[in-house]
Amino acid sequence: MSKNRRIPFGYMMQNGMITTNPAEVLAVLTIFSEYMVGKSLENIAINMKIPYNEDKIWNKNMVKRVLENEKYLGTNVYPQLICEEVFKKVNERKSAKATSLCIIPDELREIRNLTVCKECGKRLFRTKAELWDCRNHECRPFLFKMADEMLTGAILNILNTVIANPVLIEAVATVxxxxxxxxxxxxxxxxxxxxxxxxxxxxxxxxxxxxxxxxxxxxxxxSDVNQKTELLKSLIDSRNQLNTLDIGLLRSCVKRITVSHSCVIEAEFINGVIIKNETERSNDNGSGSKCKDNPCKAENNGSTSSAEKG
Structure with a gap:
């Protein structure tokens, strides 16, 4: 089992004194120069040839720590590895990049944690334009524009359908x-x-x-399916139709949300029952694809049934 570094990367202890480690110094200089030309933290980590610590593989957090380590500017103990001008430019660039990242509201963050691409199973990506898409290079982009309102509206529709029709979440299993x-x-x-x-x-x-x-x-x-079904019933029992999305209820009832490339959003409940919110695509006004709500469908053990929205 590898130990955590006590001496920053780029340095080593020799004869009781901290001095530079030539191979690691070259790696530190490479990290700073690669970041300056626009490479991402993850990309830099992937291409590192020297181990961070014994057999420990590099990751983007390790690269970030190197870029932020002020000891490389030199102290009474640590020799200088990076000039102040380069260090300042790199960290200004990193700060500017961080502030330009998409800030996602707490409600949508909860939804994102549950939502994956139906085709590849990877988590969806939300852009600054408030659109959702699959960015897995081994998969493919959505065939339509999935806006925040479409996703949250479909999830709200599914929850209201289940509240109005509790029979949809019935799941009988052998214990x-x-x-x-x-x-x-x-x-x-x-x-x-x-x-x-x-x-x-x-x-x-x-x-x-x-x-x-x-x-x-x-x-x-x-199987604890029957227990989870009873829990679901107790969570939605006597609830009125929701006007806005209840994140607490969603988190308690739904295990996973999938979005397909053909505009179908599914919620898999904690007992394994899947409720679909099917939408049809149209090209009105030539402005690209949009979706229209259709009744939800419930799937359980391969069977499908339709249910009118509540």
């Missing part, structure tokens, strides 16, 4: 189920034959049964 493997069935048959034919002593049969107990137990499944 406990035992599914033996072919190996377990084979060993059980051997035990049964030994009992019928008397080919083993009672002590040997008892030991065989005890040895088979553990693998049998491992293949017993337990």
């Amino acid at each position: 406990s189920e035992y599914i033996p493997t072919s190996e377990i069935r084979c060993k059980q048959s051997e035990i049964d034959r030994a009992i019928d034919n008397g080919t083993k002593t009672a002590e040997e049969i008892r030991n065989d049964i005890l040895r088979l107990t553990e693998p049998k137990y491992k293949h017993c499944t337990y």
Whole structure:
């Protein structure tokens, strides 16, 4: 297990004195120069050839700490590695970049934490233009513009549908189920034959049964779906239709939200039931795609049923 560095990257202890580490100094200078030409913290981290500490792999937080470390300007203990002008420019650039980042409201941050792309499963990206999209380079961008109001409206619609129609979140599951493997069935048959034919002593049969107990137990499944369904019912029981999104209710009821490239938003509730808010795309006024709300649908164990909005 690697230890945390006590001496900043770029330095080392030699004969009881802190001095420069030539290989690490070169890496520090590379980090500053790469950031100055516009490379991201993550990109710099990926391309680092020298380990940060023993076998510890670089990440963007480590790069950020290097860029912010004022010890590189020189102190009574630490030799100077970076001139004041370069250090100032780098940190001015970093501060300007930080202030230009999209500031997302708390409500939308909660939604973003739950929302992923239906196709690739990666978290969605929200732009400064208040639009949502999939930025996974292995996936593809949305075919429509997904604005804040569309996403929050669809989620609100789903919650109101469930409040008006609690039957949509019904999910019945077997609490406990035992599914033996072919190996377990084979060993059980051997035990049964030994009992019928008397080919083993009672002590040997008892030991065989005890040895088979553990693998049998491992293949017993337990489902808490019924408990979670009852919890959902208690959370929405007697609730009035929502005029605005209730983030607390959303967090308690919904495990995940997915958005597909074809304008379908789904909420997977904590008991596994999926409610869809389907929308149809149109090209009115030639201004690009927009979505219109349709009734929600509930899915449970592969079945789908329609429900009118409440």
